[in-house]
Structure formats: C-alpha cells, structure tokens
Amino acid sequence: ALRLGRVGRKHDYPPYRAMGPVTKLEYESRQERYDEQLKRLLEIDPVGMSTEEKMNQLRRYREAQYELLMDAVYERRGWDANSIPTVEKLHELGIDFPEVLAVIEEAKKKV
Known part of the structure; x- marks a missing residue:
C-alpha cells in the first residue's frame, strides 16, 4: 500500500x-438494541435524549474504540x-534494504 501512495492512518x-x-x-x-448499548457500554441513560444525540454518542464511542484497535x-x-513499518521491524524481518528504507522515508514525508 505504501508504494501505491496509500500512506497513513x-x-x-x-x-x-x-x-x-x-x-x-x-x-x-433498532432503538431497543442501540439504547441498550448506550446503557451498557457508555453508562448513559438514553431517556430524554433525541435520536440524533444518541446516534452521536454511540458513533463517538465506536470511533474511539476503533482508534484503540488500530493502535493495538x-x-x-x-x-x-x-x-508505517518501523525500521526496527524491517530489520527484524531482514528486509531493511536501502530501497525499502527509502520507501519508508518517503512515506513518512507524506503523513
């Protein structure tokens, strides 16, 4: 993906x-299902909230969880x-060739 220009998170x-x-x-x-997720996962009581507010809360939670997943x-x-693969990882894999390192350095400039 790096060589195709798809660089970054x-x-x-x-x-x-x-x-x-x-x-x-x-x-x-699916209100019952989503309201239950708000209660269980976010500890939010959805009573009195608009649908848009509930959607926003649930989306923010899911996006934050996905960020944690990507980090892991x-x-x-x-x-x-x-x-972007680290130089240490490339060395560990035995592929820290100059041309590979050059691709990594170019990728770092694009983010």
Whole structure:
C-alpha cells in the first residue's frame, strides 16, 4: 500500500456506514438494541435524549474504540502511529534494504 501512495492512518478507517447507525430511521428501527448499548457500554441513560444525540454518542464511542484497535494492531505489527513499518521491524524481518528504507522515508514525508 505504501508504494501505491496509500500512506497513513486515514486509509485504515472503515466506511462511515460500517461504524453504526447512519440515519435516524435506522436507529429508531433498532432503538431497543442501540439504547441498550448506550446503557451498557457508555453508562448513559438514553431517556430524554433525541435520536440524533444518541446516534452521536454511540458513533463517538465506536470511533474511539476503533482508534484503540488500530493502535493495538499497529503496535503488534511493528508499525508507527501512522501505519508505517518501523525500521526496527524491517530489520527484524531482514528486509531493511536501502530501497525499502527509502520507501519508508518517503512515506513518512507524506503523513
């Protein structure tokens, strides 16, 4: 992906649609489920909140959880916070060739 120009964390996010209810109608069609998630995961009482407020709270929570997941995956793979392999990881894999290091350095300039 680096050589194709897909550099950085921004390319690792799922589509907006995949992060939860997108429309008011969608939330309300599964309101019991989503309200339960607000209570259980965020410890928020949804009573009295508008559907839009509930959607925003749930989306912020899911996006924050996804950020934590990306951080954990990057660390486990030996990447930096921008999803670029570290020089140490390249050395560990035995692929720290000058041409590979040059690709990494160019990628770092793009983020």
